[in-house]
Amino acid sequence: MDKAVIRPQTMGSKAAKKNWFAREWKHFKKNSELFLLALPGVLHKLIFLYLPMFGLVLAFKRFRFDKGIWGSDWIGFKNFEFFLTSDNAFRVTRNTILYNCGFILITTVSALTLAVLLNEVGKRWVKVYQTALFLPYFLSWVVVSYITLGFLDHSNGYLNHILALFGTEPVKWYEAAKAWPTIIVVVNLWKGIGFATLVYYAGIIGIDQEYYEAAKMDGASRIRMVTGITIPLLMPLIIILLIISIGGIFRADFGLFYFIPNDSSFLYPVTDVIDTYVYRSLKVVGDIGMSTAVGLYQSVVGFIFVLTANVIVKKFNSENSLW
Amino acid sequence: MVIPFLLVVSISLTAESSIVNGGYRLIPQVFSLEAYRYILEAPLILLRAYGVTIFVTVVGTVLGLLFVSMTAYSISRRDYRYNRITTFYIFFTMLFSGGLVPGYILITQYLHMKDTIWVLIIPGLLSPFYVMVMRGFLMKTPVEIYESAKIDGANEYRIFFTMVIPLAKPALATLGLMISFGYWNEWFGGLLYIDNEKLVPLQLLLVRMMSTIDYLTTNPYFASQVDIPMDLFPKLSARMAMAVLVAGPMTIVFPFFQRYFVKGLTVGSLKG
Numbered sequence: 251m252d253k254a255v256i257r258p259q260t261m262g263s264k265a266a267k268k269n270w271f272a273r274e275w276k277h278f279k280k281n282s283e284l285f286l287l288a289l290p291g292v293l294h295k296l297i298f299l300y301l302p303m304f305g306l307v308l309a310f311k312r313f314r315f316d317k318g319i320w321g322s323d324w325i326g327f328k329n330f331e332f333f334l335t336s337d338n339a340f341r342v343t344r345n346t347i348l349y350n351c352g353f354i355l356i357t358t359v360s361a362l363t364l365a366v367l368l369n370e371v372g373k374r375w376v377k378v379y380q381t382a383l384f385l386p387y388f389l390s391w392v393v394v395s396y397i398t399l400g401f402l403d404h405s406n407g408y409l410n411h412i413l414a415l416f417g418t419e420p421v422k423w424y425e426a427a428k429a430w431p432t433i434i435v436v437v438n439l440w441k442g443i444g445f446a447t448l449v450y451y452a453g454i455i456g457i458d459q460e461y462y463e464a465a466k467m468d469g470a471s472r473i474r475m476v477t478g479i480t481i482p483l484l485m486p487l488i489i490i491l492l493i494i495s496i497g498g499i500f501r502a503d504f505g506l507f508y509f510i511p512n513d514s515s516f517l518y519p520v521t522d523v524i525d526t527y528v529y530r531s532l533k534v535v536g537d538i539g540m541s542t543a544v545g546l547y548q549s550v551v552g553f554i555f556v557l558t559a560n561v562i563v564k565k566f567n568s569e570n571s572l573w
Numbered sequence: 574m575v576i577p578f579l580l581v582v583s584i585s586l587t588a589e590s591s592i593v594n595g596g597y598r599l600i601p602q603v604f605s606l607e608a609y610r611y612i613l614e615a616p617l618i619l620l621r622a623y624g625v626t627i628f629v630t631v632v633g634t635v636l637g638l639l640f641v642s643m644t645a646y647s648i649s650r651r652d653y654r655y656n657r658i659t660t661f662y663i664f665f666t667m668l669f670s671g672g673l674v675p676g677y678i679l680i681t682q683y684l685h686m687k688d689t690i691w692v693l694i695i696p697g698l699l700s701p702f703y704v705m706v707m708r709g710f711l712m713k714t715p716v717e718i719y720e721s722a723k724i725d726g727a728n729e730y731r732i733f734f735t736m737v738i739p740l741a742k743p744a745l746a747t748l749g750l751m752i753s754f755g756y757w758n759e760w761f762g763g764l765l766y767i768d769n770e771k772l773v774p775l776q777l778l779l780v781r782m783m784s785t786i787d788y789l790t791t792n793p794y795f796a797s798q799v800d801i802p803m804d805l806f807p808k809l810s811a812r813m814a815m816a817v818l819v820a821g822p823m824t825i826v827f828p829f830f831q832r833y834f835v836k837g838l839t840v841g842s843l844k845g
Contacts, residue, residue, distance in 0.1 A: 285647070287644070288643065288647035288659055290643060290644070291704070302679050303670070304671075306671050319678070381828050385574065388754050388823055389820050392760050392779045392783070393758075393820040395783065397580065400584055400813065401577070440577070505761070513784070529673065538678070542674040545674055553668055556668050
């Protein structure tokens with residue numbers, strides 16, 4: 251390919267162009283079968299992900315159904331202004347970022363610990379632990395919200411039941427904003443830990459056993475093997491997962507923040523995140539321009555986060571970066 | 574880890590009066606199947622929801638696996654001319670998207686998919702993450718196999734269907750399980766796009782049960798002004814029984830498929 255550039259341009263540009271087309275066409279024909287295999291996927295993404303990107307112009311418009319996307323009037327940055335000058339912007343952004351940071355830290359640390367422990371227990375028990383850890387991951391947020399309700403229900407819930415044993419007054423959990431950061435983190439950990447652990451566990455299994463045998467010969471302790479072999483060798487995996495989750499730091503798990511607090515308005519100050527906010531402004535308020543604007547804000551900032559995370563990782567160790 | 578789930582099962586098996594008097598307990602004080610009888614007496618809504626969910630899960634999983642593996646196979650081929658650009662094209666959608674609203678408008682205004690069963694299946698057919706996992710798996714297969722098949726006169730489709738798919742069984746099993754759980758647990762599409770009673774999937778049914786009951790029980794104005802005894806409300810245990818009926822089938826199925834998981838993930842997730 252590079253050689254083509256060096257070649258002096260003796261031919262007329264038209265002829266060169268035709269030549270280029272002919273060459274590309276030949277290449278294309280050679281690859282056409284693989285191209286057709288990828289085509290359904292490519293078209294799917296085109297329709298459901300790339301096409302909606304054009305819809306982002308709505309962020310700069312006052313949308314009216316009768317005028318359609320292109321016919322609606324331009325209003326510049328009004329939608330953004332409206333969102334950013336309200337208290338909501340700060341609140342939902344703070345909640346989204348803080349929760350996600352918490353999740354990333356807590357999940358990574360506990361999943362790594364569990365994965366290492368899982369590797370230590372005997373083969374027969376691994377299956378049992380795995381199944382137990384993994385089960386919550388396969389429940390939907392709706393079902394999990396029913397489970398949470400079993401705990402937090404005001405008059406019947408386990409938690410108030412236990413509190414009553416200690417003589418404490420029952421608490422209306424769905425109105426007690428202060429407790430919710432903890433509740434959300436616990437529920438998220440309970441549901442997600444199995445998957446995260448398994449990914450790391452799979453990584454550990456993939457490590458060449460010879461390293462451990464060599465270390466054993468040198469008389470290394472189990473802890474020494476974990477810090478000296480397991481963790482360093484898992485680093486690429488840890489970092490890739492970290493970059494991905496940092497990229498998602500502006501995206502909250504809608505199910506978690508919508509169903510678990512039961513959409514209780516008492517809890518909005520501590521549980522409202524960008525995603526629930528967008529959903530409500532679309533479905534409840536019906537403000538299409540603004541909810542698009544908030545969505546765009548979310549996408550752009552999230553994108554910047556991934557790029558930044560990747561650049562930082564590249565600086566330290568180019569092997570581990572995403573691209 | 575499993576205890577919270579068992580608690581729900583236990584509530585569903587507790588007699589209503591016992592709940593009202595003593596709250597939820599880990600072991601039912603008064604055992605009763607009343608809640609299940611209550612639900613199964615009028616099974617039409619539930620059966621319909623099962624029908625919708627089963628259809629969506631089966632069709633979605635089959636089509637999803639096909640889409641994912643076809644895409645992943647072509648970009649896993651290093652000799653495929655457009656592999657880098659296609660990979661980026663698919664991967665980019667994980668990083669940047671139009672967000673909820675443009676997608677919503679596209680589906681409701683332009684594709685007219687609102688209140689069709691396909692809206693629950695098609696938009697989620699191809700997850701870029703699964704494509705990456707599958708591609709990671711397929712890249713481990715030596716290219717020589719494909720080359721020798723080609724020399725024997727097989728075209729790419731034949732190679733894909735008769736060689737790649739059988740070879741990728743562990744990965745397909747893993748992804749198939751993930752995809753089917755995804756479809757089984759899907760509620761967001763329903764919440765956004767389904768108003769038609771006949772197309773309500775299981776999870777959405779559960780959402781609706783939760784919100785209608787809770788509106789009454791947690792609304793402070795309502796609770797303070799209207800003094801209705803708790804046992805006149807739709808049954809507490811019935812609600813949990815519903816949750817068990819929704820989650821149950823998958824929790825029974827999943828341990829059997831679990832052995833594929835570690836295998837599939839080991840090969841797939843590392844350095845994708």
